[in-house]
Amino acid sequence: MSLLTRIFKKSPNPLPPPPPPREEAPKARPTAKTAGQHKPEQLGGQALSGVRQIIAVASGKGGVGKSTSAVNLAYCLIALGYKVGLLDADIYGPSLAIMTGVGNPEEMQGALVVPPIHQGIKMISVAMFASASSAQILRGPMAGNMIKQFLTNVAWGELDYLLIDYPPGTGDIQLTISQTASLAGAIMITSPQEIALADVRKAIAMFGTLKVPVLGIIETMSYFICDSCDKKHFIFTQGGGAKLAAEFALPLLGQIPLAAEITASSDEGKPLSLHRTSSPAAQAYRAAAEQCLSELGRLSQQNTAALGSFTLHWKQ
Amino acid sequence: MNYPAASAIKEIWQKDPRTLAATWLDNRQAQWDVVALRRQCPCAECVDETSGARKLVPEQIAESVRPLVIRSVGRYAMAIEFSDGHRTGIYTYDLLRKLSQQ
Numbered sequence: 001m002s003l004l005t006r007i008f009k010k011s012p013n014p015l016p017p018p019p020p021p022r023e024e025a026p027k028a029r030p031t032a033k034t035a036g037q038h039k040p041e042q043l044g045g046q047a048l049s050g051v052r053q054i055i056a057v058a059s060g061k062g063g064v065g066k067s068t069s070a071v072n073l074a075y076c077l078i079a080l081g082y083k084v085g086l087l088d089a090d091i092y093g094p095s096l097a098i099m100t101g102v103g104n105p106e107e108m109q110g111a112l113v114v115p116p117i118h119q120g121i122k123m124i125s126v127a128m129f130a131s132a133s134s135a136q137i138l139r140g141p142m143a144g145n146m147i148k149q150f151l152t153n154v155a156w157g158e159l160d161y162l163l164i165d166y167p168p169g170t171g172d173i174q175l176t177i178s179q180t181a182s183l184a185g186a187i188m189i190t191s192p193q194e195i196a197l198a199d200v201r202k203a204i205a206m207f208g209t210l211k212v213p214v215l216g217i218i219e220t221m222s223y224f225i226c227d228s229c230d231k232k233h234f235i236f237t238q239g240g241g242a243k244l245a246a247e248f249a250l251p252l253l254g255q256i257p258l259a260a261e262i263t264a265s266s267d268e269g270k271p272l273s274l275h276r277t278s279s280p281a282a283q284a285y286r287a288a289a290e291q292c293l294s295e296l297g298r299l300s301q302q303n304t305a306a307l308g309s310f311t312l313h314w315k316q
Numbered sequence: 317m318n319y320p321a322a323s324a325i326k327e328i329w330q331k332d333p334r335t336l337a338a339t340w341l342d343n344r345q346a347q348w349d350v351v352a353l354r355r356q357c358p359c360a361e362c363v364d365e366t367s368g369a370r371k372l373v374p375e376q377i378a379e380s381v382r383p384l385v386i387r388s389v390g391r392y393a394m395a396i397e398f399s400d401g402h403r404t405g406i407y408t409y410d411l412l413r414k415l416s417q418q
Contacts, residue, residue, distance in 0.1 A: 179389045209392070212390070212391060236407075306341050306391075309318060312383075316334075
């Protein structure tokens with residue numbers, strides 16, 4: 001039994017028994033024998049085979065608004081008419097459930113957990129497999145295993161984009177995700193101050209090593225407009241995101257203002273990009289999402305011939 | 317940010333009982349002797365992580381060693397499971413490019 005299934009079965013909501021295998025259950029992948037012995041089979045497994053592109057939303061730095069950005073970008077993509085999934089990969093500080101109010105998974109499809117759908121988005125978070133107040137105490141290998149199973153044991157189905165909200169840092173879990181999934185690109189999130197930029201540089205370098213193209217940078221907490229003066233106050237200094245973008249020759253995808261409504265909407269589980277689409281922050285996210293897609297389009301034109309995931313069985 | 321086409325594989329196949337072959341995205345051809353690949357395993361068991369010195373003794377790897385399965389790892393590398401039970405080597409495309417015979 002997979003780790004995910006085991007945790008799922010231990011969760012407070014008792015599960016209905018797994019349904020009998022369905023007629024349309026994915027057929028066995030072609031084996032080396034049927035596909036010709038010397039050629040690789042395309043991999044991805046049942047879980048990810050219907051996912052067109054996987055995008056990382058990452059930073060390296062904690063507390064810069066990765067999850068807020070991932071959630072808002074996901075709603076922007078839905079609004080643009082795409083099929084979207086969102087995977088909260090922050091094992092130790094999952095925030096997806098609070099930010100969106102999404103419920104827990106309630107059924108299994110064979111060995112796969114069916115992700116709950118919230119406002120059209122399929123969502124999975126570690127918080128769904130533990131109570132919100134209990135800390136996740138997992139050692140590296142367990143955490144890595146869990147994340148791997150979020151990718152391989154979840155019925156993601158047909159998706160245009162699966163966004164992965166990365167945990168901060170450049171360690172085990174980040175590496176595991178990047179090794180398990182063939183990422184189409186990464187969006188880097190940073191706040192403007194140098195102390196954030198320093199960590200984001202490391203994360204950009206990590207994606208460089210892993211040959212994952214960085215699509216661009218979203219700067220959060222860019223400025224604050226107070227109620228009475230309409231002046232932009234650059235609380236965390238000005239221009240950090242632009243500086244980083246210039247350094248790596250990346251597009252600056254957006255500058256998200258520091259606004260009480262962003263925090264409030266996240267805490268209430270009512271993301272701006274869904275509930276207050278005319279707010280400056282929601283508009284900025286919308287523009288960022290559109291620019292991401294054009295970057296992705298440009299990249300995939302260059303790489304159409306590249307082989308995605310593969311498994312080659314050696315003929316003895 | 318774009319990465320050179322060299323770092324992606326277009327096609328990969330088993331050429332003969334001990335030769336792995338591939339075409340890179342820039343259409344360059346590559347071939348590897350699988351026994352040599354096993355002897356050049358870059359994993360932490362085979363190469364000292366801090367000094368970079370090779371711990372594996374090439375002569376101790378049998379000529380009869382073969383891959384069982386080769387799997388892509390993300391979009392930057394492949395992992396090879398060998399018939400001698402060794403399976404921890406992750407061969408980055410950058411390394412494979414250097415090791416290739418053509």
